[in-house]
Amino acid sequence: LMDGSTLYGRYWGCLAEFDRLHFETCFYQGMDFAIAEGVQRFDAGAQGEHKLVRGFEPHITHSWHYLCHPGLRDAVADFLLQEREGVRGWAIEARDALPYRRGD
Structure with a gap:
């Protein structure tokens, strides 16, 4: 899926199991x-700590x-x-763990 400036990576699964198909179709x-x-x-879509190691910065959706x-x-x-503050806190910690320089 794509609009004027953004490509949206999504994968909803399939009936058979294929090793690493999710990461290939959603990310790579x-x-x-x-x-x-x-x-x-x-x-790359919402959720997933596995996205951090692939360089995706968390964004609240x-x-x-x-x-x-x-x-x-x-x-x-x-x-x-109840969950909202925990999610916000995790997003801040996760962003701080990424190896990117900040422009602020």
Whole structure:
């Protein structure tokens, strides 16, 4: 998937098991394509500490899911309130662990 300035790497799986297919389709082919075509930004998707060792900086994302069941919706909302600070803290620590220079 691609828009005017960003290539989005996604892989939803398949029925058979293929060693390292996920990383090849989500990361390596996308990186090669982005570099070769001069794409400004490559978004490898949400989640995954495994992305840090591949050089991807964590970015906080938002979900637009809607849960129809009120009880489930309330429970998920409560969990997300509790989880939010931990995720933000992890993102800061993860960014600090990357070997990139900062322009600030």
